[in-house]
Amino acid sequence: MSKYLVNLKINNIPVSVEEGTSILEAAKKLNFSIPTLCNHPDLTVAGNCRVCVVEVKGAKLLAAACATPVSEGMDVSTNSQKVRTSRKHIIELLLAEHNSDCTKCFKNGHCELQDLSSEYRVGDHVFLDLVKPKDKIQDISSPSIVKDDSKCIRCQRCVRTCTELQSVSALAVINKGDQQKISTFLSKSLHDVVCTNCGQCINRCPTGALTEHNYIEEVWNALYNPNKFVVVQTAPAVRVALAEDLGFEPGMRVTGKLVSVLKKIGFNKVLDTNFTADLTIIEEGTELLKRLKKALVDKDENVALPMMTSCSPGWIKFQEHLFPSLLNNLSTCKSPQQMFGALAKTYYADKINVKAQDMVVVSIMPCTAKKFEAGRPEMRDSGYQDVDYVLTTRELAMMVKQAGIDFHKLEDEQYDSILGESTGAAVIFGATGGVMEAALRTVYEIVTGREVPFTNLNIIPVRGMEGVKEATIKIKNVKPEWSFLEGVNLNVAVAHGLVNAKLLMEKVKSGEANYHFIEIMGCPGGCLGGGGQPIPTSPEIRKKRAEAIYAEDASMTLRKSHENPEVTEIYKEFLGEANSHKAHDLLHTHYKVRKRY
Amino acid sequence: MEKKVKKVDIIFETALDTSPLDVLDKTLQRSADDIILELIDSGLKGRGGAGFPTGLKWKFTKNEDSDTKYVICNADEGEPGTFKDREILDRVPEKVFTGMTICGYVIGAREGYIYLRGEYNFLLKTLNAKLDIFNKALKDRNIDFQIFVKSGSGAYVCGEESALFESMQGFRGEPRNKPPYPTVAGYNFKPTVINNVETLVYVAMICRIGAEKFKALGTTDSRGSKVFSVSGDTPIPGIYELELGMPLSRFVDEFGDGDAKAVQVGGASGHCVPRKLFADTIIGFEGIPTGGSMMLFNSSRSMYNVLKDYLEFFTEESCGQCTPCRVGCQQLLKGIEAVKRGERPPAYLDEMKKLTGTMRIAAKCGLGQSVGNPFNTIIDNFREEIIY
Structure with a gap:
């Protein structure tokens, strides 16, 4: 049913929009931009910053444009004297509570409040400074996220993100009036609460109140240290987003330039997390087949199915806190980042004659939870911390600028070998549904000897931005050794964003769901929408990044993980077979039960 | 009459x-x-x-x-x-x-x-x-x-x-x-x-x-009667049901202690009426509406303290979600303190009155919208008590 059209005037220009449209959206249609701070395309409307107030003729009060639906005959001014006076007051009030040490702020130049105060030229600070000294003490307890209350403007985007998108609610509003602030359970430090380190709050924080725990200086120091051999790995989703922080439009693929810039920055070897993504498929696919065999052939009732992916460290910590009874369902495979780290400091270090203790492994990730993951005590199977430093896509962009490299003019370069080769199956790890698609491409072929029955290998049912996706694949005409799978309908599900993960887990827990394999990515859209990706984010931006991911996959010659020649080689030379003892030592892990509170 | x-x-x-x-x-x-x-x-x-x-x-x-x-x-x-x-x-x-x-x-x-x-x-x-x-x-x-x-x-x-x-x-x-x-x-x-x-x-x-029978009481704009809570400098504090539409002077004659210099009509979020306006102020929707709170202040009271009390109350009781109210209340409170201490010039009170104009039209709810009522009426009528 189509909605009624509502006719109104904005700044004396008539416009017709659908019933229920906000004044903000209607104004956008006429190319009038109204400033906002608490509003975000991924979140419900709050209407609490009041920066977007507009004047509606005949009304005593100004209306918050984001929160006020249009009505017939409305006569709106977005820039009247009343509006400007109030808006400027509001910005000045926000600045009075805001620790305006902009030049020293990590978000300097990327701050919505800074942009707004510059736009309105609120240089002459009218109001009294209200920043509380104790709020200036940053919470640096988390290896992923830094919280600085003195920068917070109480827009509550982070709170809504943590609740609405992630159903974690690590961040909440406490107290009221002048004491109101964004805090955690019992005001504990971020490291000691249910926070999954996903960083989605950072992506939506308009100021410097929430930022990543950055390790830029540590990485420069390693690079400057002549005694260190610094290798870098790059996650799939970085190559389709980095450009946004360097002046390009969303959706630009810069894989070759990424390699080139990392070499120019001075990394000794530029390698690819995509290689270990392919390796993950072999390990995880084998693990899935083993679990299915145990369940179907050995009738082992203790085998944990559905099996769930384990690439997303935010998701892992979520599961550890909220669904500890389902930890056995998680694949024991480490994430590609950690497989890379463990192999780099063993197999690869040996190969290139570098001592493990002299090697520094840096990862460039779309993710803040990876910073936490790298520091987990389980992740030291090389005998050292397998991955030393994790930088977000944003931090890398800063390093590129600091190094004075003109990214636009770089020539494409190739990843170093070995640990640099990858397939299209690996690059789609960056999008929701990608691990599932990659796994199916390989598992189906292992079992049947034939390619997965989808045109051009594109398993469309697991692609796209729907919160929970389901698919069933009938396995037919299997190879003799897989006869127990003949005629089996393989039920799979994919969820992204922890609110969707929670929905799915509740179904699994209650026994309502009947899946064999589930892919979960902690962030909306998967890694391409990760907490370490360029800001801003929105459904449109994530859609463009996803298109770039699938274009990258389609452009590659090798598109199935088991066809990666370096993967074949590492099994032959080093690991033996998939899920071997050695593979278990280096590439698999275990999980721990964490408390909810 | x-x-x-x-x-x-x-x-x-x-x-x-x-x-x-x-x-x-x-x-x-x-x-x-x-x-x-x-x-x-x-x-x-x-x-x-x-x-x-x-x-x-x-x-x-x-x-x-x-x-x-x-x-x-x-x-x-x-x-x-x-x-x-x-x-x-x-x-x-x-x-x-x-x-x-x-x-x-x-x-x-x-x-x-x-x-x-x-x-x-x-x-x-x-x-x-x-x-x-x-x-x-x-x-x-x-x-x-x-x-x-x-x-x-x-x-x-x-x-x-x-x-x-x-x-x-x-x-x-x-x-x-x-x-x-x-x-x-x-x-x-x-x-x-x-x-x-x-x-x-x-x-x-x-x-x-x-x-x-109900309509027979009150005025065209304020029909009927209303229960008033009378407090402050009055010999007879308590609860009284009174006909609406009376001038404040008549109320003060009845309830005052003979030395009333101001009445806060409508509680902390209401209006402060000084003695000179008692006769011209009607208690009702055509004049000053009230939820029933009538606080009388005699000449022994400091209107600075009265206003400071109210602002402390609003600073604490604002829910804190919207900017004009959360930060505005704090600015008003700290503002009058700064003027009192001489850290800001008396003209700063006028800057703050402008701020209450924004709070009145841009705050999300009645709380923030009405803080300007006591602020402006006390500043306007007792400016010297605020400054000195």
Whole structure:
């Protein structure tokens, strides 16, 4: 049913929009931009910053444009004297509570409040400074996220993100009036609460109140240290987003330039997390087949199915806190980042004659939870911390600028070998549904000897931005050794964003769901929408990044993980077979039960 | 012209021949539209302070198409200087229940709630006991309506109707964006009538005595009478039901101690009227409306302290979600302190008056919107007390 059209005037220009449209959206249609701070395309409307107030003729009060639906005959001014006076007051009030040490702020130049105060030229600070000294003490307890209350403007985007998108609610509003602030359970430090380190709050924080725990200086120091051999790995989703922080439009693929810039920055070897993504498929696919065999052939009732992916460290910590009874369902495979780290400091270090203790492994990730993951005590199977430093896509962009490299003019370069080769199956790890698609491409072929029955290998049912996706694949005409799978309908599900993960887990827990394999990515859209990706984010931006991911996959010659020649080689030379003892030592892990509170 | 204020006895009157249940039985024989018409005709406006016509509120809610609707009695009486609802609930709760039940009948609601201020929990035991009897009487009469009590936790802002709904639903007591209004989406986002305790009693009484008798009291804009909470520098503090529309001078003659220099009409969020304006100030919707709080101040009082107290109250009681209120209140408080200490020039008070202009039109709810009332009226009339 189509909605009624509502006719109104904005700044004396008539416009017709659908019933229920906000004044903000209607104004956008006429190319009038109204400033906002608490509003975000991924979140419900709050209407609490009041920066977007507009004047509606005949009304005593100004209306918050984001929160006020249009009505017939409305006569709106977005820039009247009343509006400007109030808006400027509001910005000045926000600045009075805001620790305006902009030049020293990590978000300097990327701050919505800074942009707004510059736009309105609120240089002459009218109001009294209200920043509380104790709020200036940053919470640096988390290896992923830094919280600085003195920068917070109480827009509550982070709170809504943590609740609405992630159903974690690590961040909440406490107290009221002048004491109101964004805090955690019992005001504990971020490291000691249910926070999954996903960083989605950072992506939506308009100021410097929430930022990543950055390790830029540590990485420069390693690079400057002549005694260190610094290798870098790059996650799939970085190559389709980095450009946004360097002046390009969303959706630009810069894989070759990424390699080139990392070499120019001075990394000794530029390698690819995509290689270990392919390796993950072999390990995880084998693990899935083993679990299915145990369940179907050995009738082992203790085998944990559905099996769930384990690439997303935010998701892992979520599961550890909220669904500890389902930890056995998680694949024991480490994430590609950690497989890379463990192999780099063993197999690869040996190969290139570098001592493990002299090697520094840096990862460039779309993710803040990876910073936490790298520091987990389980992740030291090389005998050292397998991955030393994790930088977000944003931090890398800063390093590129600091190094004075003109990214636009770089020539494409190739990843170093070995640990640099990858397939299209690996690059789609960056999008929701990608691990599932990659796994199916390989598992189906292992079992049947034939390619997965989808045109051009594109398993469309697991692609796209729907919160929970389901698919069933009938396995037919299997190879003799897989006869127990003949005629089996393989039920799979994919969820992204922890609110969707929670929905799915509740179904699994209650026994309502009947899946064999589930892919979960902690962030909306998967890694391409990760907490370490360029800001801003929105459904449109994530859609463009996803298109770039699938274009990258389609452009590659090798598109199935088991066809990666370096993967074949590492099994032959080093690991033996998939899920071997050695593979278990280096590439698999275990999980721990964490408390909810 | 009468010299004395006219005292009225409607709210607390306990007639021997007509019990609230008798009023209910009689009223429920009338059609819902008939009751609404009488309420509109009576000119009854909300007694919580905002003064929305009660009949219209009921009519809007009745016209909403929904299986579930609610009647809420707002007993969050948090406005400093107001204590009349407590007395009404203590002395004549059955009249409140009756008003709610009539409302339920008119709009088509099956549940009513009394949102009782946290500090009034001492009333809970007797109130619930009386409710049990009343609810049973409703069941015996096959009236499909039951009343429950929900306790608040002491936040002033929860008297704001949408914050009250949020609180009832178990969330932080923060006002919602409007529209939608309660008549469309109130408690549990269902059509809801929310009325002040006193308003509901007047409904019951209008149903008993008729709109004509009610209309005979008051003025065109302010029909009827109202319960006032009188406090401060008065020899006779307490609760009085008075006819609306009197000049403040007459009120002060009756209640003042002979030395009144100002009256704060309508509580902390109301207006401060100085002596020179007593004669020209009408207590009613045409002049200064009030939820009932009348605080008298004599010449021994520092109006700086009075204003500072109010601003401290608002700074603490703002829910904190919207910028104009959360930060605005702090600025006003710290601002007058800075002027007092000489850290800001007296002209800074005018900057702050401009800020209250923004708060009045840009804050999300009535709390932030009305802080300018006491601020501006005290600054304008007692500027020298603020500065020196």
